[in-house]
Each structure stands twice: as C-alpha cells, then as structure tokens.
Amino acid sequence: MDVINLVDAHPLPGGQWEQALVNMSIYTGGEVWAKEASTARVWLASNLVRVAPNTIFTVSRPGDDELHLDLQEGQIWINVEGLAPGESFDVETPAVVASVRGTRFSVRVEESGETIVSTVVNTVTLSNPSGTVELGAGWQTQVLPGQSPSPPEPITFEENLLWGMAVGENLDAIIPVIDVTHVFSWTAMTGEASWSHDSSDLSVFYYDPQASDYSQPMVYDTSTNSYGPPPIPPRVSQVTFNPVSDELAYVTIEDADFEICVSKSDGSDTNCFGEPGHSLSDPLWSRDGEHLLFQYSSPAANLYIARPDGTEMVQLTYDTSGSNYCASWSPDGSKIAYFHGSAQYPGVTGDVWVMNADGSNPQVIFEDAVWGHYEGHLAWSPNGLWLAIPSAGGLFLVSPDGSIARHVEGTGEGLYYDLTWSPTPSGWPLFFSSTPTWMGERSTWYLASEEVQPVSLPGTEWGPVWSPDGQKGAFAQMADAGGKYITTLYLFDVEPGFGR
Secondary structure (H helix, E strand, O other): OEEEOOEEEEOOOOOOOEEOOOOOOOOOOOEEEEOOOOEEEEEEOOEEEEEOOOEEEEEEOOOOOEEEEEEEEEEEEEEEOOOOOOOEEEEEOOOOEEEEOOEEEEEEEOOOOOEEEEEEEOOEEEEEOOEEEEEOOOEEEEEOOOOOOOOOEEOOHHHHHHHOOOEOOOOEOOOOEEEEEEEEEEOOEEEEEEEOOOOOEEEEEEEOOOOOOOEEEEEEEOOOOEEEOOOOOOOEEEEEEOOOOOEEEEEEOOOOOOEEEEEEOOOOOOEEEOOOOOEEEEEEEOOOOOOEEEEEEOOOEEEEEEOOOOOOOEEOOOOOOOEEEEEEEOOOOOEEEEEEEOOOOOOOEEEEEEEEOOOOOOEEEEEEEEOOOOOOOOEEOOOOOOEEEEEOOEEEEEOOOOOOEEEOOOOOOOEEEEEEEOOOOOOOOEEEEEEOOOOOOOEEEEEOOOOOOOEEOOOOOEEEEEOOOOOEEEEEEEEEEOOEEEEEEEEEEEOOOOOO
16 A cells, blocks of 8 residues: 555454555455545455545455455545456446446545546446446446436546546556645636646636737636636736745736736736836746746847835846747746847747746757747746756757757647646656647647656646646636637545645
8 A cells, every 4th residue: 555644454354443554454344434635545456446536445355256345435446457267346336336347446435426437448337226337448427326327428527636647556646636626717818827826726818809908817716616807907917826826927918008007906906016117017926926037028028026015126138129028037046047039029030048047047958849839938847957848849848957958759841839847856757739820720648757758638618727836726617618718627636735
C-alpha cells in the first residue's frame, strides 16, 4: 500500500482502525479508509486500486476464485491486469454490482447513493435486480438505488478530470485530481485566467460578441459559488492577481493611452501610472509580489519594472524598434526571459533573450522563435532548468544559458501558446495549446516528460491555470451553440503534495 496523508486501515476483519503504513498488508475482510485530502494505492495480487479522499471500502473473498470490494462511499479507480480462468472481480455499491475481467475502470458513490461507473479499457458488466448494462471503453453510466443502470454515455470532461488522465499500470495520474469543486457555464468566450493569492477567486476575461459591453473581466467567488465584474472600471483588460497579497493589477483601455492600475480586490486603494502618448500593458507580478514587469510602448515596446504604485520605475531594455514581450520571471526572481520581434502579432519570428532582473547582461539564447498568440508568456520550469519556447519547427526545451535546445518530439509546424508547467518540483507535465494557423482549430496537449510524445486533451479550450499554492486548478471547455459560444469552467483540487 502507498499512502498520502491520513489513511486508516484495519488489515483483518473486526480489527481496530489504525494508521495505514506503506507496504501494509490488507487481508480478506480488511478495510481501507482514506480521509479528507488523503489518498492511497492498494495492490490486491496483480490488481491495483487507487483510492480517492473520503472513501471507505472493504475487501472480501466470497470464494477461492472471487475478489470482492464493497464500496459504500467515495471513489476508487481500479486496474485489473487480467484474471486466471474461473476467477472473478467485482465491486458492489448500494446501487449496483460491477463485474469485470481485465480492464481499467472507476466506481464512485455519491451521498445520495447514486453510483457512477466509467471505464477506459475493455468492458465492465453492471447489474442489479432492475437490469444489466455492458459498459465499454470510453463510456460511463449512472445508477440510482433501486433503478436499472442508465444508458451508457461518453465519458464526460468532469469524469476524465477525476480520472486525473491516469496512465500506466499503476494508474499514475497526470493531474491527481481529488475533487471537481465547481462547474459553471457562461454564454461567452473566456481567457486571461488568474487565481487570487488565497485561491478564493478566479478572474477571467469575458468576451460576448453579442452584448453591448462585449468584453469585461469577471471574477468567480468559490466561497459563494457566484460571479460578477470586480469593483474596478469596466473597460479594462489583463487582470492579474498579486500571488502573495490581496491586490490585482489591470490595464485601462478606455482611450488610446493604456495605463496600469493596481487596487485591492474590493476596488479600494487604487493607483494608476502611465504617460500621455504612451501605452503600458502586459503587467506581470514578480514571484514575491513586490514588483510589476510590464511593456512600455514609446513607440518601440520595451520592458520596464516598477513598484505596484508606479514608483521606482526602471527601464530594462533599450531597443529603438520592434517589440519586447512574452516576458517570464525565473523561479528565483533573479532573471527575466523575453521575446523580441519586429512586431507583435501571432506568427512573428524573433529571438528569445534572458537578462538579469535589473536589465543587465542580456543574452540571446534562442533564434527563430515564433510568437503564437496574443496571450501568454514564455514558460520557465519551476526548477529553473528549462524554458519552453515555440518555434517554426515545433516546441523546444531550452536551457536558460542557451547551451541546450531540445526539440519536443511530435511537435512541428504551427503556432504554440499557453505554455504551462505544472506546480511540481520538476514542472512536469507541461501543458500547451497549438493551432496550425492563427485562425485554425485549437487543440490542447500535455507532455508527461521530455522522453515521451505529447498527448491530446480533447475538448479543452484553455488550462490548466494553477493557483499560487499549486493545490487548485481550472480548465475551460467551449462549444458553439448556434452561433453562441458556451464556455464551461471546471475548478478542481489536487492531491496534497502535488503542488510545490
């Protein structure tokens, strides 16, 4: 057994609950209880059970060739690697019995007693006194107590999230999701997502082409399960929360001269800075929340740094033409990576530079990079070893000094953007979006390590966007409903210890 946080067990029937230990043996009649924010993996012979938080299940063997799990509450994911002739494996809930041969499936019991079963490999047979259903790979079903299983339907995005995009015989989760906490939809397109420092609010930019005020920021409050515009002027963009305090920065777009403003999340203590005839944009908080890095156009677009109130402003780059943008702080805050191109629109080719945080010692580390989108930044891995950089030939992993540049196998021509490392010590998996052309169809991918090929995440519009502590994330899906765009946001929690 592997355990994370508070997992109890009584290995023998009728025993007392005790703290579960790594490699503890669970015998026939024993139980496993993963408590709040806790998980476990239990090996039963050649079969593996991954246990979600708030889950209790009992192991039994009704016969020599029968393995039976009794699940009264919670969720388990199971990998049955194959049974000998005559052997059987089933999971019983208050609503249904799921019987399998070699397969990979999940069983979840809600507080209402409803059971949700999904499978990603082979087939599960679901039966109760009211009926029987065969559930094939890629499908799920719901069963209410006393009712027959509902007709199978394709696995939903939420169910796939709860699987954590698990791979391999050990059900290793790409994102170890323990709960999808909020699901809500807007009749609009969204982007520019940012979490507040305490993970209580998620800000997104909201685009509704059919509305008079077609674009504005929205903030979703997870504590009240409600959303609305923040208490700041409506004509703003690029809203981003301070990662360590109750502040947000944004760009005013009321007139041609864009300013950067910083205020408390309740709209108080507002400070704006800028100069007539010049545009300030792309505010990016330093990791400690003490400075803002931003673009200053006059007319060349250079990078500046300042305190949140606009004081101590320092120019970092001094180009007389072109644009410097897509900047990214190194994890320790000592360096800044940025893109320099002749203009600022998707598909422009340029170079990636790295300089010290005070602007000294700028060095080109990668040539022929391609800027892929109006949003996003270069992505620096949490351990500081890699910058993920898009180019005309695909995605590259480049060391900060430029001495190593590795092409990501499986990536080629196209535009790459929304490069997002995970909040793990190494940064893997790496997520990114791509389109064949600027107006092409968008697809989202993840790269589990530098040794493997990217894997597609169908139906994902953007994400994940991680909270500052790495324990929460957000994905978005978008669908075209008769000319109206419907965006559904999924907010989720991950296993303790996943984030840095």
